[in-house]
Amino acid sequence: MNDIHCHILYxxxxxxxxxxxxxxxxxxxxxxxxxxxxxxxxSNVTGSYRNMWCPEFSDMIELLNSRLVEKDIDIALYPGQEIFCGDNFLNHLLEGKLITLNNTRYPLVEFDFYEHSASVYMKLKKLVSEGYVPVVAHPERYAFLREDETAAIKLRNMGCLLQINKGSIQGNFGRNAYNAARFLLDNSLVDFVASDAHSPYMRTPFLAEAFEFVAETYSFDYAALLFSENTLAVIENRDISYV
Ligand SMILES: [Fe+2]
Structure with a gap:
């Protein structure tokens, strides 16, 4: 499996x-x-984490990767950011101050949980018009998506891809997020599951249980698509097979 959303950089x-x-x-x-x-x-969170991309971040990844080799932990880290679509996000991206997932065509983007749908669509359209394929982080946590059953279809028709959190399908973000995640899965509107991990204790990067849930509830092939195949396609900047 591959994890395209993880707050592992310290x-x-x-x-x-x-x-x-x-x-x-x-x-x-x-x-x-x-x-x-x-x-x-x-990154680019209004009034909070700015984290414009800089060489120090690449150095941290290199250091962590070398420590992982030393410790015989067979896992590789790649550069990326979770981009909050606030002030100047598109200019920052075009200027290289913000980066996509492993510097591919796929930026991981997030919004305010209560942002109006019209504002979200407008921002995503701008990204698509510049040739990006936006990966919308945790759509199941957004109010506009839960209020409009067609929102996920609209997003995917615009050229976006949807990444749900493993914690949402485990009920860690409440009943609304769980129901929305299950609705998306039931209707084959999910492109990726990722951990959105924040620590080794809570909101962890352990994906095995969520994989098993999707494999048993839906199918092994669907789980493999969401956790392994599509996530590897992103890391390698390839097309998603069905898009
Ligand atoms: Fe996140």
Whole structure:
């Protein structure tokens, strides 16, 4: 499996607080079957985490990757960000101050949980018009999506892909997020499941249970598509097979 949404880079946001904790997260992820993780610190959050991309972030990834080799933890980290679509997000992306998942055509994007749908669609249209394929992080947590059963279809018709959180299908974000995630899964509107992990203790990167749930509730092939095949296609900047 591959994880395209994980706050494993230490000291940058509300995720890992230290290199030791990052290594613990990687170890836990590996024990759950994950082989590749794209690091996705919160970025461009209005009034909060700015995290414009800089060489120090690449150095941190390199350091962590070398520590993983030393510790014989067979997992590889790749650069990325979870981009909050606030002020100037598109200009920052075009200028390289914000980056996509492993520098591919796929940016991981998030919004305010209560942002109006019209504003979300407008921002995503701008991204698509620049040739990006937006990966919308945790759509099941957004009010506009829960209020409009056709919203997910609209997003995918615009050229976006949808990434739900493993915690949502495990009930960790409440009944509304659980129901929305199940609705998306039931209707084959999900493209990826990712951990959105923040620590080795709560909101962890352990994906095995969520994989089993999807495999048993839907099918093994659907689970493999969402956890392995599509996520690898993103990391390798390939097309998603059915898009
Ligand atoms: Fe996140």
């Amino acid at each position: 000291g940058l946001d509300d995720g890992s607080v230290s290199i030791e904790e990052s290594l613990e997260m990687a170890k836990l992820a590996r024990s759950g079957g994950t082989k590749r993780i794209v690091v996705t610190p919160h």
